[in-house]
Amino acid sequence: MITARLLQGGGALRWTLLVVGLVVALALPWFVYPPIATDMIAWALFAVALDLLLGYTGLLSFGHAAFWGSSAYATGLVAIHTGMPFYVAVLAGALVAAALAVPIAYLSVRRTGIYFAMVTLAFAQLIYFVANQWRSVTGGENGLQGIPRNLFGLDLSDGFYFYYAALPVILLGLFAAWRIVHSPFGRVIIAIRENPARARALGYSVDRYKILVFVLSAFLAGVAGGVYAIGHGFASLQEVYWTTSGKVVVMTVLGGMGTLWGAVVGAGIIVQLEDYLATAGIDANGIVTGAIFAITVLLFRKGIWGTVAQLLGRRRRDDRDAEPGPVRPATTTEEHADAR
Amino acid sequence: MIRTRGLVKEFNGFRAVDGVDLEIGSGTLHALVGPNGAGKTTLFNMLTGFINPSEGEILIEGVDVTAMAPEQIARRGVARSFQITSLFEELSLLQHVELALQGRSGQGYRFWQSDKRLRRFRDEAHELLDRVGLLSSAGRPAGALSYGQKRALELALALALSPRLLLLDEPTAGMGIEDVAKTIDLIARIREDRTVVLVEHNMKVVGSLADRVTVLQFGKILAEGDYDEVRADPRVITAYLGESVA
Numbered sequence: 001m002i003t004a005r006l007l008q009g010g011g012a013l014r015w016t017l018l019v020v021g022l023v024v025a026l027a028l029p030w031f032v033y034p035p036i037a038t039d040m041i042a043w044a045l046f047a048v049a050l051d052l053l054l055g056y057t058g059l060l061s062f063g064h065a066a067f068w069g070s071s072a073y074a075t076g077l078v079a080i081h082t083g084m085p086f087y088v089a090v091l092a093g094a095l096v097a098a099a100l101a102v103p104i105a106y107l108s109v110r111r112t113g114i115y116f117a118m119v120t121l122a123f124a125q126l127i128y129f130v131a132n133q134w135r136s137v138t139g140g141e142n143g144l145q146g147i148p149r150n151l152f153g154l155d156l157s158d159g160f161y162f163y164y165a166a167l168p169v170i171l172l173g174l175f176a177a178w179r180i181v182h183s184p185f186g187r188v189i190i191a192i193r194e195n196p197a198r199a200r201a202l203g204y205s206v207d208r209y210k211i212l213v214f215v216l217s218a219f220l221a222g223v224a225g226g227v228y229a230i231g232h233g234f235a236s237l238q239e240v241y242w243t244t245s246g247k248v249v250v251m252t253v254l255g256g257m258g259t260l261w262g263a264v265v266g267a268g269i270i271v272q273l274e275d276y277l278a279t280a281g282i283d284a285n286g287i288v289t290g291a292i293f294a295i296t297v298l299l300f301r302k303g304i305w306g307t308v309a310q311l312l313g314r315r316r317r318d319d320r321d322a323e324p325g326p327v328r329p330a331t332t333t334e335e336h337a338d339a340r
Numbered sequence: 341m342i343r344t345r346g347l348v349k350e351f352n353g354f355r356a357v358d359g360v361d362l363e364i365g366s367g368t369l370h371a372l373v374g375p376n377g378a379g380k381t382t383l384f385n386m387l388t389g390f391i392n393p394s395e396g397e398i399l400i401e402g403v404d405v406t407a408m409a410p411e412q413i414a415r416r417g418v419a420r421s422f423q424i425t426s427l428f429e430e431l432s433l434l435q436h437v438e439l440a441l442q443g444r445s446g447q448g449y450r451f452w453q454s455d456k457r458l459r460r461f462r463d464e465a466h467e468l469l470d471r472v473g474l475l476s477s478a479g480r481p482a483g484a485l486s487y488g489q490k491r492a493l494e495l496a497l498a499l500a501l502s503p504r505l506l507l508l509d510e511p512t513a514g515m516g517i518e519d520v521a522k523t524i525d526l527i528a529r530i531r532e533d534r535t536v537v538l539v540e541h542n543m544k545v546v547g548s549l550a551d552r553v554t555v556l557q558f559g560k561i562l563a564e565g566d567y568d569e570v571r572a573d574p575r576v577i578t579a580y581l582g583e584s585v586a
Contacts, residue, residue: 179451179452183452184447184449184451184458185451186451187455187458188442190430190431191428191431194427194430194431195428195429198422200390200411200414201411201420202414202439202443202497203501204443204448206411208449209448212451213451
């Protein structure tokens with residue numbers, strides 16, 4: 001509960017965090033190579049989208065690359081063929097991802113735990129297969145090349161300016177995720193995470209809620225994937241590959257599930273780390289990321305953000321029983337297992 | 341209010357409920373009793389849609405609910421409590437009751453609105469918590485409650501649905517004498533304008549509350565009647581105390 005009050009319970013701290021976050025977001029391309037900064041915010045939204053499912057609803061999707069990737073392709077195609085502002089292309093891509101999520105959600109939410117993860121993975125592999133085979137549209141192994149950065153005739157070829165063009169889209173996406181979590185609907189999905197049978201006895205149609213949150217999550221993942229594709233100027237098979245699904249899970253868990261902020265932090269760290277290793281010419285990305293992930297999960301089960309929040313919270317233990325605060329975010333995978 | 345015909349539930353060849361014809365009248369408080377493993381909870385789970393019967397049918401207020409999902413039955417004005425306390429550990433008591441009240445309103449899909457909307461349930465939620473004696477703990481997480489308090493919260497949640505039919509699965513299980521007395525009082529008050537079905541082991545509770553009692557054994561109805569009739573029934577005494585006593 002302490003963590004909850006810190007992260008979501010309102011008050012000065014929440015606003016401070018928000019201001020700090022905004023300042024960091026605005027200053028990022030001054031400290032970080034701008035294309036990497038764009039990657040960071042795109043992945044941050046992707047990880048936040050996943051957190052809606054993993055942290056708040058207790059569903060581990062291991063196929064979210066399907067939505068990130070399909071939107072990357074769809075965004076690219078719209079940008080190439082219509083020449084519309086890239087905002088429109090990204091929106092179109094996200095809608096494609098959401099539309100794709102409807103049948104996938106419908107068929108997978110009846111499963112829980114590892115079975116849900118496997119079903120979502122299977123669907124993502126299906127999308128991968130289609131992307132690989134459908135060369136005339138996706139470019140197959142060559143990927144979709146030459147995606148333009150159209151925006152009302154502005155010159156965005158410099159990654160520094162593109163970052164600031166992309167940032168509002170990402171912030172809008174992050175705001176949407178925050179809104180969803182702090183809505184009547186958000187209360188219900190948390191209840192479903194905690195105790196699905198109880199939620200049903202209260203009259204909530206658990207499967208429908210899961211489908212809706214899955215589609216919303218896919219939409220936001222699609223926004224992120226679209227921005228990513230525009231930023232890179234191409235969409236490749238990597239975007240729909242299962243390692244992408246895995247990477248976003250690592251980011252969310254590393255940062256701390258069920259906190260939104262944690263996903264952002266996790267994404268920032270992983271993107272920065274991968275860039276550092278690549279620049280340093282160390283070809284051990286998987287081992288390093290994997291080791292950090294393993295250590296975090298073993299020692300700090302609440303993830304980086306969850307642990308920091310807990311440490312900060314110790315100082316505020318006095319006002320424990322003050323205002324009935326909203327939920328404490330989910331923390332460990334064990335708890336999710338229990339909730340089922 | 342409730343009618344079941346030839347209700348059967350089979351688990352891998354074991355008939356937990358074996359041909360139950362139950363009739364529960366409107367406005368009555370009906371107790372289901374029986375030794376452990378008699379099929380009471382299975383029957384309960386079928387009435388609330390959590391388990392699908394293998395055979396037979398269930399009518400609630402004349403509507404066939406046999407194939408309905410739990411949430412559909414809940415929305416028909418049927419609320420239940422759980423034998424093993426079943427709450428949302430991380431949510432505060434107030435949030436529990438607000439969630440239950442919102443369930444009735446059908447506005448849980450509104451992901452675009454602020455959760456401040458839930459505040460309009462606050463007065464009603466406070467009232468319900470007061471009714472079960474938990475108002476002073478409204479802001480605490482359910483996980484921090486004592487056992488007896490959790491049982492009381494279960495009741496508050498069931499009441500929040502303002503059910504016409506209330507199914508209580510062992511509301512006093514594991515309670516101390518004092519809490520049992522309080523719970524009896526509470527149930528006596530809340531039964532006023534509704535039908536209540538009670539699964540209960542504690543005969544004191546059954547005796548002081550139930551209009552009618554159905555005794556189950558090995559998944560079948562062994563005896564039915566008012567409390568005194570049932571208690572005097574030699575078959576019931578045998579079922580509870582064994583052959584030697586009878």
